[in-house]
Amino acid sequence: MTTLRQQLIQELVLGGYAPGTQEAYIHQVYHLAKYYHQPPDRLSDQQVRAYLFYLARERELSASTINQAVNALRFFYGRVLHREVQALCRALPHPRKAIRRPQVFAIEELERLFTIGCPHVKHRAFLVTVYGAGLRLGEACHLRIEHLDRARQQIRVVAGKGRKDRYTLFSGPLQEELRAYWRVMRPREWLFPSGRDPSRPMDEATGQRIFYHAVARAGVPRKGGIHSLRHSFATHLLEAGVEITVVQRLLGHAQISTTMTYLHVRQERLAQIQGPLGLLDLSRLPQPA
Numbered sequence: 001m002t003t004l005r006q007q008l009i010q011e012l013v014l015g016g017y018a019p020g021t022q023e024a025y026i027h028q029v030y031h032l033a034k035y036y037h038q039p040p041d042r043l044s045d046q047q048v049r050a051y052l053f054y055l056a057r058e059r060e061l062s063a064s065t066i067n068q069a070v071n072a073l074r075f076f077y078g079r080v081l082h083r084e085v086q087a088l089c090r091a092l093p094h095p096r097k098a099i100r101r102p103q104v105f106a107i108e109e110l111e112r113l114f115t116i117g118c119p120h121v122k123h124r125a126f127l128v129t130v131y132g133a134g135l136r137l138g139e140a141c142h143l144r145i146e147h148l149d150r151a152r153q154q155i156r157v158v159a160g161k162g163r164k165d166r167y168t169l170f171s172g173p174l175q176e177e178l179r180a181y182w183r184v185m186r187p188r189e190w191l192f193p194s195g196r197d198p199s200r201p202m203d204e205a206t207g208q209r210i211f212y213h214a215v216a217r218a219g220v221p222r223k224g225g226i227h228s229l230r231h232s233f234a235t236h237l238l239e240a241g242v243e244i245t246v247v248q249r250l251l252g253h254a255q256i257s258t259t260m261t262y263l264h265v266r267q268e269r270l271a272q273i274q275g276p277l278g279l280l281d282l283s284r285l286p287q288p289a
Contacts, residue, residue: 004041004080005029011079016163020138028072041081048073102231102261103223110232117218123210125181126192126202130211130226132174134233134250136161137226141202143191150175157252166252234262 008029012022032051033040055061055069077083105113110131118124130140133155147156148170155170178191187193192202211226223231230251237247248259 007080025072028069029076104232104235109220112218117214121181121184128177131229131233133168134230137204137207141204141207160252168250
């Protein structure tokens with residue numbers, strides 16, 4: 001392991017960055033050095049800018065992927081190499097992200113997903129928990145038995161995104177689902193332990209595969225990855241009349257603007273909405289001459 005790589009890992013760990021972010025940042029710096037066949041500390045700002053142009057123009061990567069590269073290189077050059085941050089800011093602009101509305105499942109599709117799509121009790125309990133509590137994939141995989149509070153109907157999410165703890169819903173139906181799961185599987189420490197080593201939590205890749213297999217079995221349209229269950233949780237709560245600030249706290253969003261992306265109107269609901277003309281009684285108006 002090179003000295004620069006060690007320094008980068010050390011700064012990421014001291015900064016409290018999540019393991020996934022650490023891996024992504026190391027990956028981005030590695031590919032920059034590989035592109036030029038030079039150590040990254042020998043590259044100029046103009047070379048770094050040209051590399052980002054290559055990612056955008058020739059490789060046609062998404063704005064989110066390029067933004068990740070920008071953030072990784074800002075961190076590396078600013079925190080590890082201590083180069084002029086202002087000059088670096090001018091050299092590494094943030095590309096604009098395309099605005100995409102989250103895709104959600106209809107209630108009927110979720111029913112098929114959790115029943116027809118999940119013949120295994122563990123798989124069903126896992127996906128129902130992700131949806132019923134509005135969890136991210138990593139949060140669901142790292143749930144412990146001790147995080148479930150039946151008396152207060154709360155689930156404690158420990159060290160979620162941004163290393164923040166929060167509480168989310170542990171409703172009666174979800175409790176019943178997990179009670180049935182526990183009677184069969186008897187988990188001890190982790191709510192969803194690894195199949196190979198019960199002392200470890202379920203791997204996130206396994207959780208994603210469970211979701212994709214369930215979608216295929218149920219024959220429901222794909223709405224993206226397992227995160228679409230979290231999108232559905234938020235959208236269905238808002239449609240049920242839950243205040244947006246409450247949904248924000250349940251999801252663990254730092255900014256209300258993030259939660260507001262779920263205020264879109266779903267296409268399948270448009271036919272159920274009565275337009276304002278339906279409120280008028282036009283039969284009493286005089287007929288045109």
